[in-house]
Amino acid sequence: MVTPFVRHRGKAVALPRRDVDTDQIIPKQFLKGVDRTGFGPSLFFDWRADPNFELNRPDAQGASILLTGPNFGCGSSREHAVWALAEYGFRVIIAPSFADIFLSNCYRNGVLPVQLRAADVEVLIGRAPCEIVADLEQLVISDDQGFSARFSADAYGRELLLRGLDEIGRTLLEEPSIAAYERSHA
């Protein structure tokens, strides 16, 4: 069962890079596990070896919101990338755009992907680290310094997040439709 996501207030940190691929988020050597846990410590493994890497800075500790560049989460479909981000403590990712499979993996793991205009993301990156509020019910990102921007969210993904739904249980309620489809295509 996924933790529902309604509203989150937390510290935002900036990773101002475009095309951050899932190989960077969680390198392949950590994909050999058979569980959904244990990936947090390996988040951005190669980059974290650099003491100057954004997430290694003292003021980046305890962050739960990631501000980043366009096409975040591109490449491999590995859901491990979202598991690693969530386990590390990220509940919200704000970027000008996301890769499609990554988006759908976020919705299923209680992580909110927020797409904002590049100019808005830049403003927030300029202020980071800073406190931000992500409100999925109102579809608004705001901070204490007067920043406020609306975002749109995929209706289905939003519902999964808001209610922390068991998606499979929900689809199994469609059994009559599924069985009818199978009969007509047998």
Next chain:
Amino acid sequence: MKTLFDRVWEAHVVRELADGVALLYVDLHLIHEVTSPQAFAGLRREKRTVRRPELTLATVDHNVPTGDRSLPIADAIAARQVDALSSNAREFGIELFDLDSPEQGIVHVIGPELGATQPGMLIVCGDSHTATHGAFGAFALGIGTSEVEHVLATQCIVLKKPRNLEARITGRRAPGVSAKDLILALIGKIGTAGASGHVIEYTGDAVRALSMEERMTVCNMSIEAGARAGMIAPDEVTFAYLKGRQRAPAGVAWTSAVERWRTLGSDSGASYDTQVTLDASRVGPQVTWGTTPGMVADITDRIPDPAKLPTEDERQAAKRALEYMGLKPGTPLAGIPIDRVFLGSCTNARIEDLRAAATVVRGRHVASRVRAMVVPGSQRVKAQAEQEGLDRVFRDAGFEWRNAGCSMCLGMNADVLGAGERCAATSNRNFEGRQGRGGRTHLMSPVMAAAAAIEGRLVDVRGW
């Protein structure tokens, strides 16, 4: 007026949910050892079953060794994952092509090879290169592990209908220019997010002229342009490839299947949300110079100067990429020395790829300081190549001849680059560390990689 994608989508709608979101029925679910164990664990925890095990096919490919298969897997953690798939397949009644199977191979190579991949199907797999199967006019997409679990339990997937992008490729390819060059050139043109939120349909006479295996290479890399899937309308080339394959329909069923498949193509005048074009006659052999597949240039070009790129984040990304790659702006691509060559992956390790590379290699020898390997896409491709004597050609030239798997495309097994090693690769991703931490990847076609192996540096195969 409908497109190929519209038709395949509509044929799979079980129920429209809301806002363009639909519950869709899956015809073929391919699974492998890396993205499935957590899905099976979820089923077990919730006491759920696999709804249609007979529509599910499993193989081991991502982390398997490509060396001697008579030995146990040396990596204990990888072995546990392989064992997990085998016991999950047994418990839930799913057919598995395991390490000992003559049909084992990369999931996207064996689906088509078996004839399990067919036009008009909806195919999913917990792997982003599932787009490969779209070459047959299937809607085939990569999914995450939660969705794998969902498909196992319900045989359905919930999707918001993506937009449709037409990539029209026209004109005649010059000799030495392959399908890989077309797709790399297209990604270079539209960017790594150029097709985000879209399904690409590849059209045009240059696409019609491609063989089935070349079409797979093109569709395979759709994800590298950000697309959910890539598709090509089925035609005589498709039918000729499928006819007689193990899992393809036979007899009367074949005739009616082909009749149905012929009606799948887009209506002339059907509209797309987005359109792009590419003139194949102007495409030369492509080589990537950076750390995304969109950082690509013609082999006759020089490494671009990041300072001249239009936006700040592109300049930063290119600067970072060149630092990682150990390259300087203005350096001609041809002539860059390499250490390793990888001929393999779901993009370019089918029999035609090996034949093409063998033509370049025959009678020559790999440069002295280069380590080169051929990793066939499947054990069947390997057996076919051996029957044709291609293994001898590669071995005599100093290539390692290995067993099937994803291997050094993603370096989950022992086949990895060392830090700083530069590799000419026929795979699909040149991300930082993709082939091994600190490794530097240049993506290219099989003939280009073969020529690079012989010369020990990046070289224009057209000069051969």
